[in-house]
Amino acid sequence: MKKDNWRLAYHLMPPDGWLNDPNGLCEADGVYHVYFQYAPNTPAPDGRMARTWGHYAGPDLINLSFKGVPFWPETLDRDGCYSGSALVEDDGTIDLYYTGNIKEPGDYDYIHDGRLSNTILVKTDANGDTYSDKHLLFGTKDYPKDCTRHVRDPKVWKEDDQYYMVLGARMNDDSGAVLFYESLDGVSWRLLKIEKTGEPFGYMWECPDYFELDGQPVLSFCPQGLEAEDFRFQNNHQSGYCLLGGELRGKQAFRPFHEWDMGFDFYAPQSFVDDRGRRIMIGWAGLPDKPYGNPTDQRGWENCLTVPRVLFKKGDKIVQKPISGLKRLRTHPSRPDAEGTLTLPDASGDIEIAFADPDAGWQIQIGSGVRVSYNGCIVRLTLDAQTGCGRDERLAQVDGVRNAKILVDRSILEIYLNGGETVFTTRYYEDFEADRSLDVTFGCEGADIYAWEMRPMPANQIYDEEENDIEV
Incomplete structure (x- = not known):
């Protein structure tokens, strides 16, 4: 189990x-x-x-x-x-x-x-x-x-x-x-x-x-x-x-x-x-x-x-x-490279990005099957068939992206653009292997990125401490 x-x-x-x-x-x-x-x-x-x-x-x-x-x-x-x-x-x-x-x-x-x-x-x-x-x-x-x-x-x-x-x-x-x-x-x-x-x-x-x-x-x-x-x-x-x-x-x-x-x-x-x-x-x-x-x-x-x-x-x-108050759950701060990869060992994190040019295109790959991108005033949230379980693509028209905040939590993403003017929420289902390690890969030239891993809040710790009685 x-x-x-x-x-x-x-x-x-x-x-x-x-x-x-x-x-x-x-x-x-x-x-x-x-x-x-x-x-x-x-x-x-x-x-x-x-x-x-x-x-x-x-x-x-x-x-x-x-x-x-x-x-x-x-x-x-x-x-x-x-x-x-x-x-x-x-x-x-x-x-x-x-x-x-x-x-x-x-x-x-x-x-x-x-x-x-x-x-x-x-x-x-x-x-x-x-x-x-x-x-x-x-x-x-x-x-x-x-x-x-x-x-x-x-x-x-x-x-x-x-x-x-x-x-x-x-x-x-x-x-x-x-x-x-x-x-x-x-x-x-x-x-x-x-x-x-x-x-x-x-x-x-x-x-x-x-x-x-x-x-x-x-x-x-x-x-x-x-x-x-x-x-x-x-x-x-x-x-x-x-x-x-x-x-x-x-x-x-x-x-x-x-x-x-x-x-x-x-x-x-x-x-x-x-x-x-x-x-x-x-x-x-x-x-x-x-x-x-x-x-x-x-x-x-x-x-x-x-x-x-x-x-x-x-x-x-x-x-x-x-x-x-969510900041109290932050741990292990880091400064990922704007064109590098961040590994979240527990698939749980808080990522803040300040873009150098609000009009420049960028893309972020989350795990194997989720991509967030911006190009030509359109933000795209795209999931592949396995990760999305039927979710495919959602679009938003945005006149430039100055900043982004991405909350990653194992099987949910919340993405806040321009200080919360535009928000995307989606469930996603990464095919984790033995652990929950998740890679986030950035294609955000010139951006400043700050990232933290996130600890479980008390109500959810029990699910990390006890084994599931269902074969997964």
Whole structure:
């Protein structure tokens, strides 16, 4: 038996089973919480396999521990505790809001009939140790009549003692929208407005998130059903944001849509503000209904989250930068040659590059099957058939590349260009031999390169210390 060389060093992943959307992100009384969609390999207490939430917590976003499953599907959510969010109250307690999914047995399309979506509230303490009973706030019969049965993913926040909630929706005319609700107590809610673009922009908007950056309203959402273009909407489902004009309580105008990430694997991001005032976003490094694979499913686990990213407004766009706390995992610094090779003995590293000429072409080979290159205002991320498991190429138009940051972590890459103006995230699966040694070869004439190996964060050390019980 061997260790699983695709297990990650500094990205959160499930102990076993399936992970997808980040949920309930918050900091309460100095404790950070990262909940996530989780389908463990072991049955729920009722004996069924279940889609529910998993939970990591700790004093910061690096030193996290897995705390298990906070609640399991019951009557109100018998077919899954779906995505939701957290609101930290003034007394330090946490309100968890999420969608309880019910699929009625029968011959239904589960779009216009046969599905119930319950918006549910569960309360917990600042440590996330004890959980209240589930409280049904409203359900399918309470949503606007021009909605289909696809209404989900509540994100809740508070302004001036007023509670607000956004829900993603698919309307009966197959257009996506966001439902805005308001409440005085976080329990009794009324519809405030429905926001959508003037022309249909996809048939469904999932995982909405509303926040302000430097006083600018932002709506993040995941539109489904957009037609692919050469340099936009290259995945089967997208994830991005619009800056909004106008006030929250009135009609707001949508400015152009920007994708959060141009890679193969990014979806369902959620953000929160910590006690330091940082707007931090975490995404699922995956995609629903994807046309490519993750061979880790044969090893009993699948998917991971991105590293936490701090958001900053820059002109009419938002830039993303990995949290500075990741630097605490750095070890063995080096200065690779701009046209040389860096060997990462554990396939885990942090690479920073300053290019001598922003307009000059360059290329970087990562392992045997991944190439990142720039030429003629186009950045290409290319994976070969074996390494990509169906992932091939993603493109982005960029007016020069001044700098790059590449996070390498065994079976995931996060690539940040121009200080996080353009980002690519992808899973990749190097055919490691006895160990995880990975070569990164640079063709970046004149560039200054700094590199570090990265130590595993505490939550992931167990996977390096224990041998896998699956032949790999």
